[in-house]
Amino acid sequence: MAEAMHGLGGLKYDPAKRNRAPEWNVFGALVLIVLVFEILNRMQGGSFLFNMRDNVDAIFNQQRLDIMILQVAIIGIIALGVTQVIIIGGIDLSSGSVVGATAMIVMSFAQTAMVNGNPNPKAIFGDWAMDLPVIVPIVVGLACGLVAGLINGLLVAYTRIPPFIATLGVMVSARGVARWWSNGQPVSFPTETYGSLANGDLLGGMTFGLLSWQGQNPAVIFVLLAILFHVIMTYTLYGKRCYAIGSNEAAARMSGINVDRHKVLVYVIAGVLAAVAAVLLTSKNLTAQAGMGMMYELDAIAMAVIGGVSLAGGRGSIIGTVLGAAIFSVIISGFTSVKLDAYYQEMVKGAIIVGAVVLDQWRQRKRSRG
Amino acid sequence: MSKIILETRGLTKHYGGVHALEDANFILHEGEHVAVVGDNGAGKSTFVRQVTAVEQRTSGEVIFDGQPVQFSGPLEARQAGIETVFQTLALADDLDVPSNLFLGRELFKFRFGPFSWLDRKAMRDRTLDALKQTAVKIPNVDNPIRNMSGGQRQCVSIARTAAFASKLVIMDEPTAALGVQETAQVENIIRGLKDRGIPMILISHNLRQVFDLVDRIVVFRRGRIVASLRKDETDGNDIVSYITGVKGGQDVSYA
Numbered sequence: 001m002a003e004a005m006h007g008l009g010g011l012k013y014d015p016a017k018r019n020r021a022p023e024w025n026v027f028g029a030l031v032l033i034v035l036v037f038e039i040l041n042r043m044q045g046g047s048f049l050f051n052m053r054d055n056v057d058a059i060f061n062q063q064r065l066d067i068m069i070l071q072v073a074i075i076g077i078i079a080l081g082v083t084q085v086i087i088i089g090g091i092d093l094s095s096g097s098v099v100g101a102t103a104m105i106v107m108s109f110a111q112t113a114m115v116n117g118n119p120n121p122k123a124i125f126g127d128w129a130m131d132l133p134v135i136v137p138i139v140v141g142l143a144c145g146l147v148a149g150l151i152n153g154l155l156v157a158y159t160r161i162p163p164f165i166a167t168l169g170v171m172v173s174a175r176g177v178a179r180w181w182s183n184g185q186p187v188s189f190p191t192e193t194y195g196s197l198a199n200g201d202l203l204g205g206m207t208f209g210l211l212s213w214q215g216q217n218p219a220v221i222f223v224l225l226a227i228l229f230h231v232i233m234t235y236t237l238y239g240k241r242c243y244a245i246g247s248n249e250a251a252a253r254m255s256g257i258n259v260d261r262h263k264v265l266v267y268v269i270a271g272v273l274a275a276v277a278a279v280l281l282t283s284k285n286l287t288a289q290a291g292m293g294m295m296y297e298l299d300a301i302a303m304a305v306i307g308g309v310s311l312a313g314g315r316g317s318i319i320g321t322v323l324g325a326a327i328f329s330v331i332i333s334g335f336t337s338v339k340l341d342a343y344y345q346e347m348v349k350g351a352i353i354v355g356a357v358v359l360d361q362w363r364q365r366k367r368s369r370g
Numbered sequence: 371m372s373k374i375i376l377e378t379r380g381l382t383k384h385y386g387g388v389h390a391l392e393d394a395n396f397i398l399h400e401g402e403h404v405a406v407v408g409d410n411g412a413g414k415s416t417f418v419r420q421v422t423a424v425e426q427r428t429s430g431e432v433i434f435d436g437q438p439v440q441f442s443g444p445l446e447a448r449q450a451g452i453e454t455v456f457q458t459l460a461l462a463d464d465l466d467v468p469s470n471l472f473l474g475r476e477l478f479k480f481r482f483g484p485f486s487w488l489d490r491k492a493m494r495d496r497t498l499d500a501l502k503q504t505a506v507k508i509p510n511v512d513n514p515i516r517n518m519s520g521g522q523r524q525c526v527s528i529a530r531t532a533a534f535a536s537k538l539v540i541m542d543e544p545t546a547a548l549g550v551q552e553t554a555q556v557e558n559i560i561r562g563l564k565d566r567g568i569p570m571i572l573i574s575h576n577l578r579q580v581f582d583l584v585d586r587i588v589v590f591r592r593g594r595i596v597a598s599l600r601k602d603e604t605d606g607n608d609i610v611s612y613i614t615g616v617k618g619g620q621d622v623s624y625a
Binding site for chain 2: 247
């Protein structure tokens with residue numbers, strides 16, 4: 001619609017003044033933050049993004065990029081699910097604990113029988129559960145996430161208790177499962193194939209060796225899942241229903257949408273995505289501990305919120321969350337790069353989350369005032 | 371007389387001890403536009419909520435399109451062909467106009483359960499057609515309706531009803547919160563329905579509007595139907611007398 005049309009009551013509409021997609025603002029913030037850290041690093045005689053060493057032949061600071069990308073990828077996968085939950089007007093506090101519980105259970109099915117010629121000292125089950133094909137721990141892991149998501153979804157949809165309370169309960173219980181599973185002992189020594197899930201070169205395999213990204217499988221999987229869910233949220237009925245429910249649940253119900261069933265589905269998807277993160281995390285670390293994934297739920301929520309997903313529901317996007325995850329990771333790496341103390345990092349992280357929400361509210365008010 | 375599309379017999383609704391609707395006998399013919407008027411709390415909205423099954427009636431019968439019906443909810447009523455514009459807007463603020471028009475009855479390129487692929491272009495085209503047909507002007511249908519004025523949103527809501535109207539349209543005070551021009555717009559949509567021969571029940575406080583638009587006026591007072599008058603047999607003063615209880619102490623047996 002190029003020409004300005006006349007609206008009701010003689011109101012004129014100027015197409016040029018149409019709202020810019022909020023994702024552009026997030027992207028702008030990302031560029032700005034990278035720029036700030038680059039300047040801060042230059043003042044200290046280094047560089048945030050670029051390679052400064054003469055003896056290394058590279059344009060970028062590969063080491064920092066790798067750490068940044070790995071950091072963003074695993075929690076980012078959780079954030080993809082959390083985004084959908086927040087868009088339907090819910091919240092999922094359980095994802096970090098679900099990562100912990102899933103990690104313990106998955107690792108027990110991924111163990112190898114012999115370590116350096118001796119029987120596995122950390123064996124959870126007997127011989128029958130040793131050296132299983134890699135598909136077994138993957139399926140077990142995804143099933144754990146599915147069960148956790150199902151509990152969340154059924155609680156939220158059918159008991160009508162607030163999602164905050166329902167998922168808080170699951171968060172505490174799932175952490176309990178993680179500790180109870182092996183009496184608080186770590187589970188270690190997975191099979192070699194299991195270790196290669198995260199540490200291998202999936203991109204190389206996918207492109208028949210054309211491209212290669214050794215050890216960055218979580219990032220590759222994150223990108224693939226982000227594309228998948230972006231398409232689902234934008235082009236399919238599932239996405240349309242998510243936005244409709246988060247926007248006006250009563251209207252969605254009135255329009256014949258089975259709101260309760262849809263909610264269960266969204267929480268199940270979020271649970272399964274947390275399980276994917278757990279599999280990749282244990283594969284990366286080659287061990288599982290009961291405390292794994294602690295506070296991941298808050299980081300994931302922060303990524304979504306920074307990316308413009310509204311906690312009130314109905315607004316936000318997968319692209320926004322991906323950008324939010326990038327900002328989140330850049331900030332953490334940036335603080336480390338300028339040698340800011342870890343204590344300050346957490347303080348500033350909290351302030352950024354609050355700032356993002358304040359900014360969103362402010363934008364909202366400005367827009368409704370016209 | 372033409373075929374009866376909607377009939378209620380002894381329709382009654384009690385909220386605890388409050389008798390909000392008492393023994394309402396109502397008939398609507400094919401193609402007929404009827405206004406329901408009355409004071410606040412006279413039972414107009416209660417009557418509509420029983421017909422559209424937003425609430426379940428205490429007793430009585432509803433006969434729609436020749437069949438006694440007992441809808442379990444507004445969705446079933448809608449599927450049977452009763453389109454309703456409620457007082458509170460049933461729109462999703464964060465969705466654009468086509469998504470709202472097709473909420474719950476989306477068009478697809480292909481079906482795959484919840485992951486069915488939406489046919490966004492077809493929905494957008496049909497939306498523009500529907501808006502053109504109802505002469506509703508919306509500057510940009512691709513914007514979320516959150517950014518639109520109350521009148522524009524009401525027009526979207528009414529355009530949705532008009533676009534999918536099949537057997538019966540019910541509007542509960544569609545112009546209550548609208549300005550002069552927007553009201554005129556909505557009235558035009560209603561005339562369009564009349565031309566298409568779609569029967570309508572209009573709840574309104576605006577007697578000028580009522581006399582402009584409908585064939586017959588039904589007056590509610592204290593939960594009962596106290597009058598049913600053809601437009602050309604009555605005038606504003608007459609209707610007000612019924613509304614305020616100066617006239618019509620007796621129930622009419624059949625509205």
